[in-house]
Amino acid sequence: SRCATGEDTGVPVAADRVIGGGGFSLIAGPCAVEGGEQLMGLARDLAARGAGLLRGGVYKPRTSPYAFQGLGSDGLTMLRAASAATGLPVVTEVLDAAHVAAVAEQADMLQVGSRNGQNFALLKEVALTGLPVLLKRGFGCTVDEWLHSAEYVLAAGNSGVVLCERGIRTFESATRFTLDISAVPLVKRLSHLPVIVDPSHACGRRDLIIPLAAAAAAAGADGVMVDVHPCGPAALCDGAQALSPAEFGSLVTRVGQVLGRDP
Numbered sequence: 058s059r060c061a062t063g064e065d066t067g068v069p070v071a072a073d074r075v076i077g078g079g080g081f082s083l084i085a086g087p088c089a090v091e092g093g094e095q096l097m098g099l100a101r102d103l104a105a106r107g108a109g110l111l112r113g114g115v116y117k118p119r120t121s122p123y124a125f126q127g128l129g130s131d132g133l134t135m136l137r138a139a140s141a142a143t144g145l146p147v148v149t150e151v152l153d154a155a156h157v158a159a160v161a162e163q164a165d166m167l168q169v170g171s172r173n174g175q176n177f178a179l180l181k182e183v184a185l186t187g188l189p190v191l192l193k194r195g196f197g198c199t200v201d202e203w204l205h206s207a208e209y210v211l212a213a214g215n216s217g218v219v220l221c222e223r224g225i226r227t228f229e230s231a232t233r234f235t236l237d238i239s240a241v242p243l244v245k246r247l248s249h250l251p252v253i254v255d256p257s258h259a260c261g262r263r264d265l266i267i268p269l270a271a272a273a274a275a276a277g278a279d280g281v282m283v284d285v286h287p288c289g290p291a292a293l294c295d296g297a298q299a300l301s302p303a304e305f306g307s308l309v310t311r312v313g314q315v316l317g318r319d320p
């Protein structure tokens with residue numbers, strides 16, 4: 058298989074960023090883009106605190122159809138503007154094959170979410186854009202199934218796959234999902250692809266994000282992706298897991314301590 062063990066791959070994103078290949082990537086931003094001014098202010102703050110990429114959902118896979126669904130194409134314009142102002146490349150989720158072309162025009166990296174982890178038609182469409190792909194683990198998927206999903210992108214001729222562990226469904230209900238930290242060193246053994254961790258969607262609780270990010274760094278992850286919001290309690294999506302910008306700064310410091318160098 059194409060994702061099997063070999064030299065660790067670095068996946069280039071935009072002109073001057075690489076995920077994997079020895080570095081540690083810090084991807085941060087709101088769970089959902091809520092407005093242009095808010096995003097711009099947040100992106101500047103995150104860049105100043107050491108973020109390397111900007112995340113932000115504009116097509117949101119919400120459990121309830123009555124919950125905020127995202128700003129759609131207006132949100133893409135806001136992401137592009139924040140990227141232009143800060144130099145941070147943008148990663149955003151594609152929920153539907155019908156949106157792939159429009160999202161690919163504005164984003165630097167395409168995210169396939171946990172709920173689409175085995176949407177093979179979507180994986181093929183996303184792969185064909187040639188943009189790097191951030192592939193979340195399906196929360197009901199084994200490591201083997203997750204790697205086979207990665208294989209769909211690789212088999213379509215796109216070598217830019219970054220895997221993201223984001224928690225799996227278990228009997229434990231104290232956290233939203235259960236972060237499978239063992240998947241990090243395991244997948245690093247099974248595959249040459251970079252592996253990052255999203256502690257925000259894994260645990261759903263702000264107070265656990267920094268220790269879980271530290272655990273990800275200690276386990277050999279190639280980076281973390283975290284939700285940050287200027288005012289978590291007021292966020293339109295997943296506010297309980299959003300760090301403040303200052304807390305993101307503390308996360309950067311903590312990860313640096315674990316790595317023994319600046320991330």
Ligand code: PEP
Pocket residue numbers: 088114118150169170171172193223255258
């Ligand atoms: C996200 O990162 O915005 C997201 C919805 O994550 P997941 O697909 O892992 O739930």
